[in-house]
Amino acid sequence: MKKSIFLLLLCSFSAAFAQNDLLFESASKAYNEGKYQEAIDNYHEILKSGQHSAELYFNLGNSYYKVNKIGPSIYYYEKALLLSPNDDEIINNLAFAQKMTIDAITPMPETAITRIVANLKNILTFDQWAYTAVIFMILFVVLYLAFYFFRFADKKRIAFIVSMVCLFGMVISILFAVFQYRDYTQTQPAIIFATEAAVKEEPNNRSATLFDLHEGSKVYVEEKLNDWNKIRLADGKNGWILANDLRLIKEF
The missing domain is CATH 1.10.287 (Helix Hairpins)
Structure with missing residues (x-):
């Protein structure tokens, strides 16, 4: 009985991996043919199965970059970089995507x-x-x-x-x-997904707006309160932003 269950599970996993391989091949083919949205849809189907890799996130970043969605592009490049921190191709493509962002955030100086x-x-x-x-x-x-x-x-x-x-x-x-x-x-890095997001002094819409952030900017979440996240920028600025305006990079 136990052997039968094991074989059934093994067959299920094999079928799932085979399906993901077909989806990956279809996505790669769609990308090469310029069908970027189709490639994105196929890559996301693979993610739904629980499988993820640096290559998968890198390809998703490339696909979103091709359709001028800078926020998702940077988001998936950053996820790929977490899994493969020394990949020059990921680093270079991320740098190109970051040049497309509006906000100029200068990191605090280091020794x-x-x-x-x-x-x-x-x-x-x-x-x-x-x-x-x-x-x-x-x-x-x-x-x-x-x-x-x-x-x-x-x-x-x-x-x-x-x-x-x-x-x-x-x-x-x-x-x-x-x-x-x-x-x-x-640390909880995140990428702004909203076209424009107001950073508030306090976690409510009535408080003063300290500054605005735009799609693709990288922030660090320090605290969560209801629908708000307290964020910090690389230059030291901080404030509160709606949680729906960003996505955490380390969510897999």
Whole structure:
């Protein structure tokens, strides 16, 4: 009985993946033929099945860019970048899309050290840094055992030095994994989807409008209250905006 249920589930998953592959091929063909809305519809059908990937989000970003929907385009490029942070093609296309936005948001200045650490930390995602730490740990153990069992001084010295390098690499990888995980869980980036959205001083329509944001701008959600989100910009400005005017990037 259990074997039959397992086989049934396996067949269902296989059929779902096959269907998604057909949809992906159809979407890619529609895109190449200039049928961008058809491609968008097919990609969204794949998302509805629960399957997602950097390639899927990247293709969705490209399709929306072709129909001049900058907000969704940037949104899906950003989602693709979360899954593949070092993909040059995603980074370049995102930069092109961001040039189409209206709002000029200048990030707050960073020190050189902070910028270098951030660039190093963002080379990998937090789970990739965790895997790297495990690899360094295994190498450290193997090399330390080699140091213990080697007879000749030269080999013992080399094994010891390389094991210490691996130990250092493991510690750095763990720190970067922790920092990346903290950043991932404590920040909620979002993209403005409304053509124009008023940022209010308080979470109600009667309060004063501090400034306006436009489609495609990136913000960070700090607090939620009923139908309102308190947002912060990269330049330090903050205020309240209607939740329906934006979409969270980390919603999968």
